[in-house]
Structure formats: C-alpha cells, structure tokens
Amino acid sequence: MKSIKIVFSLLVFTLAVSAKAAPLLNGLALEKQFNKELYIAAIYSENLSGDSAGLLNSELLRRLEVRVLASSLPARRFRNQWMEGIAINNRGDTLSSQAETMVTFANLFKGRFLRGDQLTIDFAADTGITTVALNGITLGEINDPDFFDTLMRAWVGPVPPSTDFRDGLLAAGNIPSGLLTSFEALEPSSERIAELQLKQISQEEALAAAQEPEKEEVLPKPTLAAVELAPPTMTLTPAAAETIEVIDLVESAAGAETTDQLLQSAGEPRQLAGVDSAEANQLAATDAMESSADTAEMLEEEEEAPLTADMILARQIFHSTLLRHTFSHIRYPKRAQERGQEGSVRLHVVIDSAGDIQEIQTVQDSRYSILNREARAAVERAAPYPSVPTQLGSEGFSFSLPITFNLPD
CATH class of the missing domain: 3.30.2420.10 (TonB)
Structure with missing residues (x-):
C-alpha cells in the first residue's frame, strides 16, 4: 500500500512540474500594416496579468509568440520594426548593456516568413536563457536574464505598436474567441518544416567546415596512371x-558617451467573392507592388553590411x-x-x-x-x-x- 502511495505522489509531482512548464495564454494581438493583416502576436506567462508590470517579471516562465498571417513577410522588415520598438520603450542604459545581445538577436532573422510560420521566444526563469525558434527549430539562444524583458517592452511598454495591440496582449486570459480560433489554425506545412530543417543542417555543416583547421595538403606520389581528384562544397496625456x-x-x-561619440564610433555603412472586377484589379496591383517591394527588400538584406553593436545603438539613438x-x-x-x-x-x-x-x-x-x-x-x-x-x-x-x-x- 505504501509503495502505491509513493508512486501516486511521484505522479502528482510529475504532473505539477509539467503544468508549471506550460505557461498560460495571457493575450493575443493582431498586427496590421497598410490595412493588411501580417501576424498575430501572443504572450504566455505562468501568471495571468492585466498590466505590463505583472508580466515583466524575470522569475516567471514566459513566452512571446508570433504566428504569420501574411502570405509572405520579409524577416528583415519584421526585425527592424521590433528593434525600433525596443529602442523606444527601453532606457538608454538598458540599450547600451544589451547592444551585443541585440546583434545576436537581429542576425537570427533571414529570408522571409510564410503564412503559418510560428516564431517562439521562450524565457526559462531558472537559467535566464532566452531561446528563439521557428516552427520548433531552434535558431539561437541568448544567455542574459534581462534580455527577454527588453524584447517584451516593445509590445507592452509606454509606446506600443498601438494601444489596441498592447491591450490585446494584456487581456489576462480574456481572449476573443474569433481571434483565438484564427491563431490556433495557423500552422506550418510539413514541407515548410522540412525546408527549414534542411537549411539548418546546411548552415551547421558550413559552420563546422569553416571552423575546421586547415590541413596541409599532401600531394600524391606520381604514378604511371594519372589520378583525377574531385574538387571540394506619443501619448499626449500626463x-x-x-x-x-x-x-x-x-x-x-550608460552616461559614458555622448550621442556624437556613439554615432562617430558606428560603422559605415483574383476575382474575389463580393469584390467587383475593378476592385479586384486594384487589389492585384497592390499585391504586385508589395511583392516587388518585398523582393527589393530581400536584395537589400543580401547587400546589408553585418550589424554591429555600435551601429544598432547609433540607429536607436538617432531614431x-x-x-x-x-x-x-x-x-x-x-x-x-x-x-x-x-x-x-x-x-x-x-x-x-x-x-x-x-x-x-x-x-x-x-x-x-x-x-x-x-x-x-x-x-x-x-x-x-x-x-x-x-x-x-x-x-x-x-x-x-x-x-x-x-x-x-
């Protein structure tokens, strides 16, 4: 009988730990730009809260999540918007101390997001590590206990993307059923996951190859037969x-450098239901323009100089x-x-x-x-x-x- 009680107690403990490891959905917010729905953002937390102070707590297990609604969203545009929000909503000394981690975070975003993609940013309160993943595939980790709050303030700080956006995230679990249904329906396809996995494997292999020490080439001894070798791959209120x-x-x-000093140290640089044909043509033209802009933005990303801490901080100060x-x-x-x-x-x-x-x-x-x-x-x-x-x-x-x-x- 005693052994049964022990097993039952262990089971209850295991379930309690598992429950603790799954933060609760605190709120959802729809992000729209130019009247186009881009993504749904979410905040999860161990404790539900209706104010930002209750969520900005490094002792809580928390998660930020983005599920993409747009057919295509350049990662560079998404990243830049978040970086601007970080600059507006964090103190100067925070930005200065987080400059290097900002570089790490910013460099995780390449290419473009597709509809159904799920970007998750998890904070482990016991280790202070923030883990960034796309569709369950880890992109990177940041070992700084203050970094997660720096990111979250861009969404729920004094100058959020909009008051509706912030209010939606601070819903304390009281989430509109329609938005929740849309959020839960957004999932990546198996093909998309496989594509990202292959890309990650290729990047890891390239990194490993780059880190291998160069070996001295040993030339084969001449023989009678030639051997062919294969080549190597503002709020207006109080x-x-x-x-x-x-x-x-x-x-x-950090009170150490002036704006000019920081700037000087920066590096250089379809026929739709209910839509008449005229309106459909206008929508198609708008889509074409957006696609062209996205392509141009991706070409700019390829030509963009590597981000540095000084450059990020200089941009934030000027902004x-x-x-x-x-x-x-x-x-x-x-x-x-x-x-x-x-x-x-x-x-x-x-x-x-x-x-x-x-x-x-x-x-x-x-x-x-x-x-x-x-x-x-x-x-x-x-x-x-x-x-x-x-x-x-x-x-x-x-x-x-x-x-x-x-x-x-």
Whole structure:
C-alpha cells in the first residue's frame, strides 16, 4: 500500500512540474500594416496579468509568440520594426548593456516568413536563457536574464505598436474567441518544416567546415596512371512625460558617451467573392507592388553590411532623437478632446540626408480622421528633421512613428 502511495505522489509531482512548464495564454494581438493583416502576436506567462508590470517579471516562465498571417513577410522588415520598438520603450542604459545581445538577436532573422510560420521566444526563469525558434527549430539562444524583458517592452511598454495591440496582449486570459480560433489554425506545412530543417543542417555543416583547421595538403606520389581528384562544397496625456522621458534616456546610454561619440564610433555603412472586377484589379496591383517591394527588400538584406553593436545603438539613438523632435510638434485637437476621441496612429516617414521629408505613409490609422490628420500634420510641422549622421548612410533614413492620443482618466 505504501509503495502505491509513493508512486501516486511521484505522479502528482510529475504532473505539477509539467503544468508549471506550460505557461498560460495571457493575450493575443493582431498586427496590421497598410490595412493588411501580417501576424498575430501572443504572450504566455505562468501568471495571468492585466498590466505590463505583472508580466515583466524575470522569475516567471514566459513566452512571446508570433504566428504569420501574411502570405509572405520579409524577416528583415519584421526585425527592424521590433528593434525600433525596443529602442523606444527601453532606457538608454538598458540599450547600451544589451547592444551585443541585440546583434545576436537581429542576425537570427533571414529570408522571409510564410503564412503559418510560428516564431517562439521562450524565457526559462531558472537559467535566464532566452531561446528563439521557428516552427520548433531552434535558431539561437541568448544567455542574459534581462534580455527577454527588453524584447517584451516593445509590445507592452509606454509606446506600443498601438494601444489596441498592447491591450490585446494584456487581456489576462480574456481572449476573443474569433481571434483565438484564427491563431490556433495557423500552422506550418510539413514541407515548410522540412525546408527549414534542411537549411539548418546546411548552415551547421558550413559552420563546422569553416571552423575546421586547415590541413596541409599532401600531394600524391606520381604514378604511371594519372589520378583525377574531385574538387571540394506619443501619448499626449500626463503619460506623455513618461514617453519622452524614456526617449531622453536613450541618449544617456550608460552616461559614458555622448550621442556624437556613439554615432562617430558606428560603422559605415483574383476575382474575389463580393469584390467587383475593378476592385479586384486594384487589389492585384497592390499585391504586385508589395511583392516587388518585398523582393527589393530581400536584395537589400543580401547587400546589408553585418550589424554591429555600435551601429544598432547609433540607429536607436538617432531614431529616439527623431521621435522626440516630432512629439514636440503634436497637438491634441480640441474637438477630439471635447468628443472624447482617442486612438493610435502609426506612420512611416522617410527623410533625406539633410532631414527633409521625402515620404509619409500611414501604416496604421485610428478610427477618427481628425486624429489621423493631426498625426500627419505634426510630421509636416516638424520638418526639417535633424540631418542624418554620415555614419548611418548618405541616402537618408526611414523610421516608424507611433502616436497615441489618450485623454486623462
């Protein structure tokens, strides 16, 4: 009888450990850009929480997950958006101390994501290791207990991609059934998994070959027969102060170097149901343009110089300078305040080397046109922007600009 009790106790303990190893789904958020659904983001945690402070806890087992909705999503674009969010939502000393790990993280993203791909980022509280995997295939590990929180703040920090995005992730388990169904239905095909496995094997073999010491060539002794050898293979509320404070702290990176010093040290550089034919043609043209842009982006990635810690930090500092410059020109429309209108707008801005605006695109708009107009007007009022440091290239600079209009409670 005693042995049965012992076995039962061990079974209960094993189940408890297994349950602990599976964090709970805290929330989901849909990411859209240019009115196109790109992916669904998720946060898992041992403890459900409705605020970011409850999730930013290095003692908790946690996971960030992305499931791709778009037919094709350049990994470089996805990575750059996340890196911008990291720069906006983390203190300067954090960015400085995490610069090397940022390089490791950024270099994990190559090629493009396809619909159904599942990117997971797991944090093990007992070891402090963050593991990045795509469709169950490990891409890399980062052994820094603070790194996971640095990533998460890009989603749930003071300046998230949008307030709806952050609110969805901070749902404390109260998730809309429709979004959950869509999320659970996104899975990679067996062919896609096999493709990634083969690619990983090839990369590992290439790495192993590169690490092998060169062997002295031994020439064969001449014989009568010749032997042929085979060749070798902004929030406008009291919270605005917090947002601007976060951005100001970027330039104090560890308090050791000035912005100019850091910049100087950086390296160089179909007929659809319910859609008429005209609209279908317009959709097809848009898809073609996006495909062309994706191809150009992948060619740029192939030509891109290897990322360095100095370059990443320099870009983050300049980006924060541009955001602070824009935020000082934003005005909360009085009519919107009187009507209680709130919302988030995200713009994509391109400036030339002198700081003049070349392009303003709306990546994500709010439901209120008055807020959308003010966001664009603020960018126009902010021109010209600070000139682009020569260390970051001579062809200009593009950046994301998230603006959140919130009324005080």
